[in-house]
Amino acid sequence: MSLHHHYLIYKPWGYLSQFTYNLKRNKKLLGELHDFAEGTMAIGRLDEDSEGLLLLTTDGMMSEVVRSKKVEKEYYAQVDGHITAAAIAQLQTGVEIGFKGTKYTTLPCTAFKLETPPALPERSRKIRDERHGPTSWVSITVTEGKFRQVRKMTSAVGFPTLRLVRVRVGNIYLGDLQPGEVREVDGFDV
Structure with a gap:
């Protein structure tokens, strides 16, 4: 069993790809969608006006792999x-x-x-x-x-x-995830 947590999420339109936001404007954040494990981070970003597949993890090394130019x-x-x-x-x-x-x-x-x-x-x-x-x-x-x-x-x-x-x-598809839906997975095989 992995010591880390990994998630697939369909980031809805209008949400930021982050968990905290220090400016004064009210923004919708990923943490409002699910009770994520402590230390969870988005791998890469989708801007507020974009939507779709976002990978989240507590594993910084996995984040580096997914963000590399080897992964489409x-x-x-x-x-x-x-x-x-x-x-x-x-x-x-x-x-x-x-x-x-x-x-x-x-x-x-x-x-x-x-x-x-x-x-x-x-x-x-x-x-x-x-x-x-x-x-x-x-x-x-x-x-x-x-x-x-x-x-x-x-x-x-x-x-x-x-x-x-x-x-x-990479090899991970949005599939049938719906906006705001979160799925915890064992890991990422990108």
């Missing part, structure tokens, strides 16, 4: 407009984004258009409806995780992200 992270992004083959090709080869005040070119990645919208739970806050123009879905798999990187990537190719859901970390 796959996202489904709902973007504004009908994404083009040219935009997909740009995403695949790398695009220039801003990061910490400088320009950064993303590493090549796997990207493709999803022909049908993914079967995801409804988001707690509606995105928008078709009256405001078409949307499309794209799968983007990266091995790096710069601040708001996937959002910046789709914006750089002219298709801003409206909804972003992480569906996979």
Whole structure:
């Protein structure tokens, strides 16, 4: 039996990927979703406006392994407009984004258009409806995780992200987890 605790969570939209928040504004935190073991930390982050698979652990070494560039992270992004083959090709080869005040070119990645919208739970806050123009879905798999990187990537190719859901970390999939649901597991085989 492991001395550490490991969790899979579907981080809902509107929550921070942390347990404490010292600024004065009221924010929803992960600790409100479950009674986690002491010392639990999120492995990587999903920003407040993003949702999906988040791994949590009490094992700092596991955190290092999962955050390494050897582990793929796959996202489904709902973007504004009908994404083009040219935009997909740009995403695949790398695009220039801003990061910490400088320009950064993303590493090549796997990207493709999803022909049908993914079967995801409804988001707690509606995105928008078709009256405001078409949307499309794209799968983007990266091995790096710069601040708001996937959002910046789709914006750089002219298709801003409206909804972003992480569906996979390495060999671990979001599966049938529902927003806010937490599952304790024996470990991570990424």
